[in-house]
Amino acid sequence: MSTVINDSISVPANVHLPIYMDNHATTPLDPRVLEAMMPFFTGKFGNAASRNHSFGWEAEQAVEAAREQVAKIIGATAKEIIFTSGATESNNLAIKGIAEMYKERGNHIITQVTEHKAVLDTCKRLEKAGYRVTYLPVKADGLIDLEDLKRAIDDKTILVTIMIANNEIGILQPTAEIGKLCHERGVIFHTDGVQAIGKVPVDVNAMNIDVLSLSAHKLYGPKGVGALYVRRRNPRVQISEQINGGGHERGMRSGTLNVPGIVGLGKACEIAREEMQEETKRLTALRDKLKQKLESHLDYVHVNGSMEHRLPGNLNMSFVYVEGESLLMGINEIAVSSGSACTSATLEPSYVLKALGLGDDVAHSSIRFGLGRFNTEAEVDYVADKLIDVVQKLRELSPLYEMVKEGIDISKIEWQAH
Amino acid sequence: MAYSDKVIDHYNNPRNVGQMDKNSQEVGTGLVGAPECGDVMRLQIKVNPETQVIEEAKFKTFGCGSAIASSSLATEWVKGKTVDEAMEIKNTDIVKELALPPVKIHCSVLAEDAIRAAIGDWKKKNGVAEGAVAAQPVAAN
Numbered sequence: 001m002s003t004v005i006n007d008s009i010s011v012p013a014n015v016h017l018p019i020y021m022d023n024h025a026t027t028p029l030d031p032r033v034l035e036a037m038m039p040f041f042t043g044k045f046g047n048a049a050s051r052n053h054s055f056g057w058e059a060e061q062a063v064e065a066a067r068e069q070v071a072k073i074i075g076a077t078a079k080e081i082i083f084t085s086g087a088t089e090s091n092n093l094a095i096k097g098i099a100e101m102y103k104e105r106g107n108h109i110i111t112q113v114t115e116h117k118a119v120l121d122t123c124k125r126l127e128k129a130g131y132r133v134t135y136l137p138v139k140a141d142g143l144i145d146l147e148d149l150k151r152a153i154d155d156k157t158i159l160v161t162i163m164i165a166n167n168e169i170g171i172l173q174p175t176a177e178i179g180k181l182c183h184e185r186g187v188i189f190h191t192d193g194v195q196a197i198g199k200v201p202v203d204v205n206a207m208n209i210d211v212l213s214l215s216a217h218k219l220y221g222p223k224g225v226g227a228l229y230v231r232r233r234n235p236r237v238q239i240s241e242q243i244n245g246g247g248h249e250r251g252m253r254s255g256t257l258n259v260p261g262i263v264g265l266g267k268a269c270e271i272a273r274e275e276m277q278e279e280t281k282r283l284t285a286l287r288d289k290l291k292q293k294l295e296s297h298l299d300y301v302h303v304n305g306s307m308e309h310r311l312p313g314n315l316n317m318s319f320v321y322v323e324g325e326s327l328l329m330g331i332n333e334i335a336v337s338s339g340s341a342c343t344s345a346t347l348e349p350s351y352v353l354k355a356l357g358l359g360d361d362v363a364h365s366s367i368r369f370g371l372g373r374f375n376t377e378a379e380v381d382y383v384a385d386k387l388i389d390v391v392q393k394l395r396e397l398s399p400l401y402e403m404v405k406e407g408i409d410i411s412k413i414e415w416q417a418h
Numbered sequence: 419m420a421y422s423d424k425v426i427d428h429y430n431n432p433r434n435v436g437q438m439d440k441n442s443q444e445v446g447t448g449l450v451g452a453p454e455c456g457d458v459m460r461l462q463i464k465v466n467p468e469t470q471v472i473e474e475a476k477f478k479t480f481g482c483g484s485a486i487a488s489s490s491l492a493t494e495w496v497k498g499k500t501v502d503e504a505m506e507i508k509n510t511d512i513v514k515e516l517a518l519p520p521v522k523i524h525c526s527v528l529a530e531d532a533i534r535a536a537i538g539d540w541k542k543k544n545g546v547a548e549g550a551v552a553a554q555p556v557a558a559n
Binding site for chain 2: 004005006007321322323325326329330340342349359360361364396397398399400401402410413415416
């Protein structure tokens with residue numbers, strides 16, 4: 001047999017390789033954002049904390065304008081926005097800062113199992129420091145059960161931290177309902193909004209969010225800058241600072257402000273807010289087309305997580321009986337990611353997919369597509385064609401696919417785990 | 419992770435893909451690995467009953483590129499060897515030939531297991547004594 005895995009599908013003239021379709025990992029900088037940032041690297045280089053000359057004033061003015069832009073995309077006020085180095089720092093600051101500030105009130109924190117490691121590892125650290133953490137399970141569709149949350153809240157609960165959108169499967173948690181529940185019970189609600197902000201409408205008041213983390217590079221802004229929203233009234237939330245120094249950002253986050261980065265974050269928020277409706281429509285159509293094409297040409301494909309409660313640009317699919325890393329190798333000019341163990345540093349398959357109750361074999365076969373602002377319909381068509389071709393070829397190579405086709409129940413085979 | 423040219427070559431042009439009748443007296447089949455571990459290899463050999471030379475080898479593998487390459491290479495290497503000679507193939511030879519990085523060594527171990535399991539199956543079918551070399555697959559890691 002002369003199988004050639006990676007060949008044959010011709011590349012249309014309007015498609016340029018490599019194709020970037022991994023927009024949950026990061027997004028390219030929007031050229032309009034870069035344009036807004038440029039003056040602040042050279043001519044307008046001032047320190048926003050310099051109070052007595054025009055260089056400082058100019059920088060401060062730009063930072064305050066960005067603060068307005070960031071506040072606006074989540075329905076907050078500018079004074080409630082603190083700039084950070086990114087969402088990992090925002091999550092650390094929020095969770096550790098609240099735990100420390102409210103330790104007299106209680107020591108119990110609630111989160112859920114498919115959070116990003118920036119939340120889970122921070123919670124683990126707090127457990128070592130004597131806090132009690134409840135990790136809520138998720139249902140097969142990836143959403144938490146609100147009844148579980150209701151039951152988990154007790155008189156020692158100080159914080160609930162549950163993300164809006166998941167970075168792997170793109171599912172949207174019932175954020176407004178979580179917020180409502182937290183406020184009824186007098187518990188602070190923090191949410192990791194990294195994947196959601198700029199992609200779906202978020203309003204901190206309508207959703208009763210008290211603290212929210214976001215990052216610029218997930219919404220076509222620069223890397224190395226993010227923000228934390230901290231509610232100032234109803235209720236006023238206080239956070240213990242985690243970085244000490246010059247008292248920047250109302251003492252909550254010392255350190256000279258990254259002015260060009262902050263300007264970029266502001267501009268990225270402004271563009272996202274203005275274009276969200278249009279972009280959602282376009283990305284949903286592209287995503288659904290990709291899904292439809294793959295499903296109509298391949299058997300044994302499995303969508304991971306809810307399709308109903310999902311980010312517009314996300315598709316997470318398992319191509320059962322084909323191992324994810326080998327699939328990535330066959331489509332090496334398409335940038336996507338896999339939940340396969342072989343693609344992770346730990347050699348463990350995705351904990352998010354496992355939390356949905358999927359078997360390891362299905363997790364090993366998963367691919368995450370992250371469609372974004374700069375993906376075209378021609379790219380989607382090419383990616384679908386290429387993927388169908390490679391999956392079919394790898395299945396010719398797969399003993400599991402052959403057995404299933406022959407009617408053998410592979411779950412009944414006594415495999416030798418190794 | 420960057421793959422060696424040899425891994426890419428075996429991945430892109432896998433040798434000896436297919437299956438043989440596992441019920442045939444001359445065919446030995448080795449099925450090793452587990453779906454939940456992310457790799458399953460099936461390696462089959464067809465042995466000349468007179469000479470004990472492996473005349474044909476086929477494989478199918480579910481696994482990463484290195485697992486596919488390791489099993490593809492294994493089929494190339496066993497062909498033309500006697501079963502006893504084939505038992506001498508070591509996973510370290512595969513690692514060397516394919517320049518596998520440390521995290522992929524288990525792929526080569528699995529390929530060695532597959533060779534041994536196929537030979538073991540053939541021996542069992544043909545009443546050949548197990549001999550000096552163990553035919554049972556060894557634990558991979």
